[in-house]
Amino acid sequence: MKTSFNNPGTTQGRRVLLTGAAGFIGSHTAEQLIFSGHEVIGLDNLSTGHRSNLANVIGHESFELIIGDVLDSEFVDSICKNFRPDAIIHLAGLVSVVVAQEDTAKNFQLNVQATQVIAENARKNHIKRVVFSSSASVYGDTTEYLINESCPTRPIGMYGAAKLASENLLAGYASSYGMETVCLRYFNVYGDRQDPKSPYSGVISIFLDRFSNHSPVTIFGDGEQTRDFISVRDVARANRLAATAESVKSGSLNVCTGKCISINDLAEIFQSFYRGAPDPGYADQRPGEILHSCGNGGFASMALGFDPNVSIRDGLADLVAVQDLEEALKTEAFQPAVIA
Numbered sequence: 001m002k003t004s005f006n007n008p009g010t011t012q013g014r015r016v017l018l019t020g021a022a023g024f025i026g027s028h029t030a031e032q033l034i035f036s037g038h039e040v041i042g043l044d045n046l047s048t049g050h051r052s053n054l055a056n057v058i059g060h061e062s063f064e065l066i067i068g069d070v071l072d073s074e075f076v077d078s079i080c081k082n083f084r085p086d087a088i089i090h091l092a093g094l095v096s097v098v099v100a101q102e103d104t105a106k107n108f109q110l111n112v113q114a115t116q117v118i119a120e121n122a123r124k125n126h127i128k129r130v131v132f133s134s135s136a137s138v139y140g141d142t143t144e145y146l147i148n149e150s151c152p153t154r155p156i157g158m159y160g161a162a163k164l165a166s167e168n169l170l171a172g173y174a175s176s177y178g179m180e181t182v183c184l185r186y187f188n189v190y191g192d193r194q195d196p197k198s199p200y201s202g203v204i205s206i207f208l209d210r211f212s213n214h215s216p217v218t219i220f221g222d223g224e225q226t227r228d229f230i231s232v233r234d235v236a237r238a239n240r241l242a243a244t245a246e247s248v249k250s251g252s253l254n255v256c257t258g259k260c261i262s263i264n265d266l267a268e269i270f271q272s273f274y275r276g277a278p279d280p281g282y283a284d285q286r287p288g289e290i291l292h293s294c295g296n297g298g299f300a301s302m303a304l305g306f307d308p309n310v311s312i313r314d315g316l317a318d319l320v321a322v323q324d325l326e327e328a329l330k331t332e333a334f335q336p337a338v339i340a
């Protein structure tokens, strides 16, 4: 297989252990891997993930879901010994930034200690590659217009601090034991299967929920703050490439689109899909709000051949279509016929 710096080759038929497989990003990653010809064992304790997220892959011959806890080192060790993965994608963690701030012990357990369990079991079992779900929150409130990986990492909360601690642990495993550890710094990820019910959900899942229920959204501040929103389908592809590229250099890579959009513009796109929806209301800016966040994805492009290919408009249109379909399936007209 031809491999070049700009278009790194990916290997076929890799065996991947995927933690957090039943979650929002995990379930999309499982689909990406399986439908690209890889074998996956998904590990999830279903605390925030749902088996239903995996409906497209459960029953597939290349997929198995194991229910269990990533903190249980003996359990992880036994999976590694039996399955002998080529790579581990470690996505299981505490996803709520707010809970991470309030329950620091839980944040440490799920966002640092779990990484240690994974890395150590990878080392003991000669699993060369670990891909870790890091976050743009490691940068904190930077003034850079386009954030690249050499920008200073100064997290402003416990969630980002834990992600950075995990990145550093993995850097130690890479330099000490010759492992390949790739930390992917996701920017604002959106897509189907993101839970809108929590008040701390991402803005897109909240807006989708409100617009589809014809209730007004609230924009915090003047709405001119911007974010680099990336589709979960692109993020899943980045995960797959990081786990299956023939070779990778250990380190951290932004997973972003390089394009940012204001919250006012985001609301406007939603309004174009939901004609006649109520206008947004405005409320005070959130305390500690980061005003602009936009990533430079050049390194991920060079190192993994990863370039996002879902525009925000297409990604939102897709999301609205999935939502409409789900709503339609709930109505009587779409219920499958029951044969007596």
Ligand code: UD1
Pocket: 096, 097, 098, 137, 157, 188, 200, 201, 202, 203, 204, 206, 217, 218, 219, 220, 221, 225, 227, 263, 286, 289, 290
């Ligand atoms: C993320 C975290 C947040 C954390 C922050 C700092 C998530 C979902 N959010 O926020 O908890 O404090 O990083 O690390 O993980 N917005 C509205 N209306 C809404 C919801 C949000 O206007 O109903 C705005 C927000 O003020 C923000 C933007 O939309 O400007 C994006 O919000 P969000 O999706 O929560 O992401 P972050 O602000 O990046």
